[in-house]
Amino acid sequence: MKQLSTTEVKQLLESGKSLNLIDVREVDEVKEGKIPGVVNIPLGLLEARMHELDKSKEYIMVCRSGGRSGRATQFLESWGYQVINMSGGMLEWDGETE
Template sequence: MKEITPQEVENLLNDGKELNIIDVREVDEVAAGKIPGAVNIPLGLVEFRMNELDKSKEYVMVCRSGGRSGRATQFLEGQGYNVTNMTDGMLEWEGKTE
């Protein structure tokens, strides 16, 4: 499983790189703040909404601490998607939120 740190994600965004970020936390968790531009697909719905994702794109999976996003990453990898898990999740995120 590919992994990226919250600091690396923030650096890429600050450098103007366009990232496809999927936040797999629950709706109420995301309401408290998410990475700008992140799309919320709660972990329990990933299997049912993966058709919304494009296999030709790369995705960064995010959750609170890295566990749920890790499970989503493993599942989507198995389905042929190009995904990377953001380790340590939003607990370690120091960048902007919306």
């Protein structure tokens, strides 16, 4: 499983790179703060909503600490998606939030 640290993701965003970020936390958790531009698909809904994702794009999965996003990464990889887990999750995120 590919992983990026929160620092690496922040640096990519600050460099102007367009990233496809998927936050798999619950809606209530996301309301407390999210990375700007992130799409929220709670982990429990991921299987039902994975048709919304494009297999030709690469996605970075985000959660609170990196555990749920790790499970989401493994699940989507098993279906042929290009996915990276953001290790450390929002607990370690020190970049901009909305």
